[in-house]
Ligand code: SF4
């Protein structure tokens with residue numbers, strides 16, 4: 461999940477994209493952590509997480525909330541995605557109140573994450589920043605495709621799948637909702653943000669309409 | 677990964693799901709290019725083939741390392757865990773793995789969308805080791821190194837291709853400029869990409885020195901970042 465900081469996009473799109481990782485540490489708080497992790501997932505649901513899951517079971521978009529929660533064991537790392545700042549502030553407030561005692565890692569636009577911390581009296585401890593992509597960047601797909609593929613840190617959403625679904629959306633072969641669901645499927649950890657995806661697909665459609673207009 | 681040719685009806689539904697474009701339709705049957713395939717099992721896990729034609733075959737060393745690094749459900753033999761990295765800074769308020777005055781780096785080779793060979797991983801690892809970087813001994817990739825002090829890997833794995841390999845570790849903050857310079861140089865010598873993570877313990881006054889250094893040296897920093905918020909307790 462290191463890769464959450466590399467979620468690609470312009471700041472205006474990243475406004476709709478936060479993730480929280482809930483994780484135990486071996487030799488510190490792993491033993492007996494199962495109920496706490498389950499509680500975190502309940503709180504994520506309460507605060508309108510748009511996706512959540514864990515790597516060993518799958519994501520809520522594919523297997524449903526009960527199965528994700530049921531699959532939690534001591535030490536399972538779980539994560540949830542949110543599409544607005546208020547929900548993040550609210551879940552952080554609850555986490556402060558309930559003091560579950562596991563590490564909480566918040567990802568988003570840095571200044572927004574700082575605001576969330578300030579509003580909940582939390583102090584950032586250790587940061588992980590992205591210095592972007594280096595090397596043969598000419599091998600990368602176009603920015604809109606990258607916005608989708610980098611949501612899955614494990615790189616399981618294929619460029620070819622994103623391109624095909626963009627094409628299907630442009631040709632009216634699928635709905636935005638169905639397209640977003642399809643793209644979320646390969647990402648088993650539940651890190652795909654369907655709200656941001658739908659906005660992105662709308663943008664892709666608008667762009668193709670403009671291109672068609674210009675061709676006329 | 678193999679496709680059972682008797683079960684395949686050549687519908688091509690699986691083709692776009694392959695992360696390396698390894699699946700093609702030849703003579704109305706899907707086949708997999710073994711060189712391109714990184715053994716991630718996405719094609720099987722998405723359950724798109726209604727004929728259940730995908731089959732995971734037994735892999736021998738060194739090809740088996742493709743599955744170890746690319747299939748997120750498979751356990752890494754060295755760590756016994758799923759996942760290709762360590763918890764890095766996610767539990768740092770407890771573990772104290774990274775301290776003030778240090779810089780943590782994560783070099784995620786192959787990500788996004790390009791994949792990597794271990795040959796390129798070794799090039800970057802050797803550069804880091806020669807620049808005063810200490811690899812995290814708990815990281816799966818450090819565990820497979822033949823000598824972590826120089827960043828060397830077993831020669832038989834160098835041509836194997838995987839979705840991503842993460843090099844993790846740390847150095848004193850004063851080494852950051854030379855490490856970034858070295859990464860810039862080596863990034864021109866590899867056939868892949870890497871995403872770069874920079875880890876910093878925030879100072880009492882809220883400043884993040886490693887990022888200030890990177891900015892001062894002209895390296896662009898992405899606007900999104902992540903932080904631990906201390907809820908695991910002892911800081
Ligand atoms: S989905 Fe199954 S049947 Fe269709 S081409 Fe792929 S392997 Fe063959």
Ligand code: SF4
Nearest residue numbers: 694713714716717719
């Ligand atoms: S295992 Fe991965 S790389 Fe190989 S054919 Fe399936 S999706 Fe493609």
